[in-house]
Amino acid sequence: MKIATWNVNSIRTRLSYVKMFLVDNGIDVLSLQEIKTEEKNFPFEEFSNLNYFAYVFGQKAYNGVALISKSPFKEVKKNILNDGIARTIEGQIDDLTILNVYFPHGGNLGSEQFFYKLEFYKKVKNYILKNDLINKNFILLGDFNIAREDIDVWDKDLLDGTIGFMKEERDALNDLISIGLIDAFRYFHGDVVAFTWWDYTGGSFKRNYGMRIDCIYVSKSLVGRLKNCYIEKSLRALDKPSDHVPVVLELI
């Protein structure tokens, strides 16, 4: 089973690439962030034509998450933090609980958005604990907007203290995963420097000035089923790409 996550930065602009990615990689479940559209404008038909189901929590212009899957989800919960912001969608499929989160960007240190981001991390952690998801076959994936380790950024000294790599943020992410979540990419590639996001500006992709901020975390019960985890970097080199690329998890 192949489960992927991708911040597409507008589903309508990236639709052809998303369809290509699903087919080329034989993806079973795709978790999308920043679809940037309301549900009423989501291209449901394009996915049903490919024999995929789509579950959408959308919002006008900003945010927006979705789950795309070959077989139907048994249950889907949107808005799990009850904040009305289209950043969370969770579903049950087979024996898995999959929680797709678009974590806040965070603005700058000390800004209102920065504290919102740290609070958001606590709320997701509490939600997982409250619902005992950590003791289920649980997958937390999405755009975390935080690089956790030094090897998750292109220059740890230059980026020290900047958004996405501040101590307070890394502490928040470490605190979240301390409840028993395993970084699937790191499980297979312990010391590999690899990124999932490159800024649009300044030729960042060509220079490989990136960060690994899109991740797939699994609960301990799934460790024995991990088969592979990879980053589909080639999609960043296409014309009019998203600034993020997909991460793919293969489960036995």
Added chain:
DNA sequence: ATGGTGGAGCGTCCA
């Protein structure tokens, strides 16, 4: 300090 690029959707805001 600014601007560098991109998306939504027509004002700017957000990343």
